[in-house]
Amino acid sequence: MSDDTDSKTRILTVIERIEEPGDILRVKLAAPDGAALPAFTAGAHIDIRLSAGDTGLWRQYSLCSDPAQAQGQAGHYEIGVLRDPNSRGGSVAFHRLAAPGGSFTVEGPRNHFELAEDARRTVLFGGGIGITPMLAMAWRLHALNRDFTLHYCTRSERATAFRDTIATAPWGHRVVFHHDDLPQAQRLDPARDLPEPDAGTHLYVCGPQGFMDWVIGAAKTAGHAPANIHREYFSAQVDSTGEGFEVTASRSGVTVSVGPEDTIAKALARAGISIPVKCEEGVCGTCVTDVLDGTPDHRDQFLTDEERAEGSMICVCCSRARSKSLVLDI
Template sequence: MTAYEAELVVGRRDLAADGVLALTLRHPLGERLPAWEPGAHIDVLLGPGLERQYSLCGDPADRHAWRIAVLREPDGRGGSAYVHEQLEEGGKVRVRGPRNHFALHSSPRYRFIAGGIGITPLLPMLAAAEAAGAEWTLLYGGRTRDSMAFTEELRRYGDRVAVAPQDETGLLDLGSVLDDVPEGTLVYCCGPGPLLDAVEARCPSGALHVERFQPKVRETGENTAFEVVLERSGRTVTVAPDVSVLDAVRAAGVEVLYSCTEGTCGTCETDVLDGTPDHRDSVLTDEEREAGETMLICVSRCRGKRLVLDL
């Protein structure tokens, strides 16, 4: 499995809101960047052990620039602090991707819900829905108005966008957009875990598409040992109870792409040729988990004694 990887130049740094930095990335030689669609993200390789995923929030038609926005998290693991403090205009950063597990599906009607920095993957979705002539609304919440990025950019959509800072309006009124939703409407939501949980609790799963920044807490069974057959490599490895499939495969000398190791980015998604995965990720849909055709090997395991993977 291969993916585009290159060192890009920071063309611009813009303060999108209090604590939110927008970066425009370009190829140093002016080369075109890979095409992408709304919902895509890239891996930003900030240093050894410091790799983060950020949604592309610019214009997919602009093949010479990628825009991301990074929220500074004082209690984070160092990635956002590095971006805010070290990546200056003209500086270089290595990136990989793009990758999309939050694709915008065609529909005549949409309801978009964003919480905080969760607005980023939705920005190009709004533009695509508008260009397609779809009926849509956006409910956008945040701690304060000043902390909410891209509100000026959203003004062009008029009253289809409802900006609701918590210190002014309280918690988001989800009923205003999720009650009495016409059949065929798709709901897209991105933001903090409690918001996504609340939306999931009142929205039909077939209509709902979410993207999580943190892994969803799932009840899982006991970890047991099992075998993984690597079909293309001709090897069989044993996965111990306290070892992930990803780590077992890498220890056997098979290189695979991976990033978050938490089941949220989708980088390590692997085709399953035989066996039943025990899905523990926060990326695949219920339908994809039921089908069992792929799995995220950084967190998911086996419901049985043997898996055959396309590795």
């Protein structure tokens, strides 16, 4: 995981709104004065604040365009957002607010889904809206003249966004489409479509949680090293409840009780210790905090298996404690 590419908050304007199939909205964002935007690397995302009445929701959206397009005068960022009526309201609000000429408060770009640019072979798996970071990766891998394949899975051809973009891209021939309404032989088959495990082969997976768990599980079973299986969750079904425990903020000298229905972040906030929280589902990494003592009960989808095993970090928006108490470096 990389550090933030840029942590500055800025206002960006919607310069183009494109309705894609599958209820996906493609939006281009630029500085109001046309100034150059901070460069981003493939796999990066931006945080967008969505105003809803008196509250503000922060949501994370992967940058899907060629990373080179952000640089220079009149550069822009491009994202794709699925309108999901079953979400917590962020995607619906974005579709409503993203009118040409409208503006958003934006932070980033940040990259927790870095591309291993020196890999001998790269295989990308995008499910539904999970195609967005894969498009930026495809642009970058093409620029580097690397060997790669992109598997794009959707419900049907009619619900497949970005087809025009892929059709005209110089790397479009590297994309394999899989649709749920096609015959079984044309759907994604991990036994057939996963490459042979190799130290120089890297896999990238993004999409709905069930899709990701399926592909990642198959990759591990096939013998791919966990360090070579990269994933980014847009959202996750998380159960943040459990037995109560205590949390001590070592630098602040404050100890709080975290109840069965509580979260560490909320308990600390009531005691005057604020930790930035954005996704509240353990997928964005904003709230990751160092653990000095105690055993975390990881409920997130952000930390790697190795980081979880170390037990030195925790996502305080959703994770809990296996021990009676935790001591955090805050």
